[in-house]
Amino acid sequence: MTEPSLAVIGAGPAGLAAALAAAARGIRVTLIDSAAEAGGQFYRQPAPGLGARRPQALHHQWRTWERLRDGLRAHVQAGTVRHMTDHHVWFVERRDTAGFAVHALVGPEQEQPAEVRAAAVLLATGGYEKVLPFPGWTLPGVVTAGGAQAMLKGGLVLPGRTAVVAGTGPLLLPVATGLAAAGATVAALVDSADPKSFVRRSRTLAGRPGKVAEGAQYAGQLLRHRVRTLLHHTVVAAHGAERLEAVTIAALDRDGRVRQDTRRRLGCDTLAVSHGMLPHTDLADALGCRVDGTDVYVDDEQRTDVPGVWAAGETTGIGGSALSLAEGHIAGRSVAARLAGRAPDPGEWAAAARTRAGLRAFFAAVDSVYVPPAHWAEQVTDGTVVCRCEEVSAGAVREAVRELGAGDLRTVKLLTRAGMGWCQGRVCGPGVAGVAGCAETAGRRPFARPVPLGVLARAGETEEQ
Amino acid sequence: MNPLELVGAEPGPPFTVTLDGREMEALPGQTVAAALWTAGITSWRTTRGEGRPRGIFCGIGVCFDCLVTVNDRPNQRACLMPLRPGDAIRTQEGTGHDD
Numbered sequence A: 001m002t003e004p005s006l007a008v009i010g011a012g013p014a015g016l017a018a019a020l021a022a023a024a025r026g027i028r029v030t031l032i033d034s035a036a037e038a039g040g041q042f043y044r045q046p047a048p049g050l051g052a053r054r055p056q057a058l059h060h061q062w063r064t065w066e067r068l069r070d071g072l073r074a075h076v077q078a079g080t081v082r083h084m085t086d087h088h089v090w091f092v093e094r095r096d097t098a099g100f101a102v103h104a105l106v107g108p109e110q111e112q113p114a115e116v117r118a119a120a121v122l123l124a125t126g127g128y129e130k131v132l133p134f135p136g137w138t139l140p141g142v143v144t145a146g147g148a149q150a151m152l153k154g155g156l157v158l159p160g161r162t163a164v165v166a167g168t169g170p171l172l173l174p175v176a177t178g179l180a181a182a183g184a185t186v187a188a189l190v191d192s193a194d195p196k197s198f199v200r201r202s203r204t205l206a207g208r209p210g211k212v213a214e215g216a217q218y219a220g221q222l223l224r225h226r227v228r229t230l231l232h233h234t235v236v237a238a239h240g241a242e243r244l245e246a247v248t249i250a251a252l253d254r255d256g257r258v259r260q261d262t263r264r265r266l267g268c269d270t271l272a273v274s275h276g277m278l279p280h281t282d283l284a285d286a287l288g289c290r291v292d293g294t295d296v297y298v299d300d301e302q303r304t305d306v307p308g309v310w311a312a313g314e315t316t317g318i319g320g321s322a323l324s325l326a327e328g329h330i331a332g333r334s335v336a337a338r339l340a341g342r343a344p345d346p347g348e349w350a351a352a353a354r355t356r357a358g359l360r361a362f363f364a365a366v367d368s369v370y371v372p373p374a375h376w377a378e379q380v381t382d383g384t385v386v387c388r389c390e391e392v393s394a395g396a397v398r399e400a401v402r403e404l405g406a407g408d409l410r411t412v413k414l415l416t417r418a419g420m421g422w423c424q425g426r427v428c429g430p431g432v433a434g435v436a437g438c439a440e441t442a443g444r445r446p447f448a449r450p451v452p453l454g455v456l457a458r459a460g461e462t463e464e465q
Numbered sequence B: 001m002n003p004l005e006l007v008g009a010e011p012g013p014p015f016t017v018t019l020d021g022r023e024m025e026a027l028p029g030q031t032v033a034a035a036l037w038t039a040g041i042t043s044w045r046t047t048r049g050e051g052r053p054r055g056i057f058c059g060i061g062v063c064f065d066c067l068v069t070v071n072d073r074p075n076q077r078a079c080l081m082p083l084r085p086g087d088a089i090r091t092q093e094g095t096g097h098d099d
């Protein structure tokens, strides 16, 4: 018998913390990630060829990253962790006797298959950004806030010179300060949240002095870069012919409706926009794990309801890197104990559990504050494309609801093709639901990545051996 | 200040790639998208239906807005694809399959 093995999918804060915790306790870990470097979204690194001597200038909590990076290096050298970069996992297959087979595609072309066997699997695939549609949101120059950040941290590039950062959520702060530090003029940070809501939730804030300090730090940086912050405002439309030239913003009234008399135009060539984040749940879905709303369900040990499958980080609910680290750490320890045939002692991870509880409460409060304006869908004109891949307009979605009687997302999809394109509804799901006025349901996708048919056929062959 | 200055970058020597046959420079490690942004280009394909321009949207491989043809292979995600010397990037119309 070989030592018990764990496949960790995702090398962000959650996957790294879990891999280190499990490997330190005698588990053989394979860490699989689609990126060329470890770090995930928060600790995304510039490509080595760019020779960055001070990458920390674009980062927060660099010391934590150094610990994770050095820990990973030591384990890789000792042969206790195998790090597979550039591997895109498209399916995790449960095998009754032999644990799991993780199927991946190799390299940016994603045509060559690879397979990893493991006794247990940890899903740490993080999340991606949610952007709700508005007129002009398909213009080049309009990017997701995290996408702007990812291109900046990974490629050391900016999309333009003058940016507006807009939408809602805590991610807008690091993005606005990051773009400004890298030399962009940030014309405004526009958040639809109502500042009064923060005051109402001051008890939760008071419990997280670290978070208050973090907020104050960002506020200082915004001031230093002369970034104007407009709260309770929203972007109404983006303008331009072939690329973004300006945005119209407006204040919101108390009900979350645009106040028409406050509309004004801001010139910019970049709009970094975000309305929150959504967890990646495809792999969990395909494994049959319970998904509550948009989040993979886990117990106190970070186990999903499928034996042998753990989940940690933003795939179990959006809550930032510190929460992802705590969850990953707990998951790694739990895996180590369970694979050794023991029930773990939660006392071993009491500190991480306290961090987890505190941050989950904090982000629950954050979530209730940072909600998109209640009437955002009213700003979406009939001509606005809502499904970017299939170019389905809001008018077509409304027609499917009004004239053809579609009452749920699936029927809207069948009637309009919204959600049937390359991205499989990941981007348009919330927007289409909002415009159609129906409930946002978790999209069930058989595969986490598009798979060439040849690879699919060969993956079936190995099963029969 | 620019992003390279901010992090004290000392990139390896730039190399040449082509965009629709015209030569342009790229830095080692940069993706197709990063090199195009450096060159001031933010759109490099048109949509199948309405022929609208598109470039980067999500920046992390989720949205498929950034599709481009690299070395005659259409529909590659520019935000994920690292460039190598001599690569031929072609802007893409529709499916990129000359149909």
Ligand SMILES: Cc1cc2nc3c(=O)[nH]c(=O)nc-3n(C[C@H](O)[C@H](O)[C@H](O)COP(=O)(O)OP(=O)(O)OC[C@H]3O[C@@H](n4cnc5c(N)ncnc54)[C@H](O)[C@@H]3O)c2cc1C
Residues within 6 Å of the ligand: A009, A010, A011, A012, A013, A014, A015, A032, A033, A034, A035, A039, A040, A041, A042, A043, A087, A088, A089, A090, A124, A125, A126, A127, A128, A129, A145, A146, A147, A149, A150, A171, A174, A175, A280, A312, A313, A314, A315, A319, A320, A321, A322, A324, A448, B058, B059, B060
């Ligand atoms: C684009 C973007 C930028 C962000 N920038 C910031 C920021 O600057 N500051 C901040 O506070 N928060 C940022 N966030 C929030 C961030 O998600 C969390 O703070 C934190 O990184 C979550 O950690 P995680 O380990 O759960 O997931 P992640 O860090 O997202 O790591 C998940 C990893 O899994 C990999 N992965 C996903 N699916 C697969 C698959 N099928 N096969 C193989 N690998 C896969 C990904 O490549 C990634 O490396 C950003 C989020 C996004 C989407």
Ligand code: FES
Residues within 6 Å of the ligand: B055, B056, B057, B058, B059, B060, B061, B062, B063, B064, B065, B066, B067, B077, B078, B079, B080
């Ligand atoms: S920008 Fe979204 S996939 Fe490349």
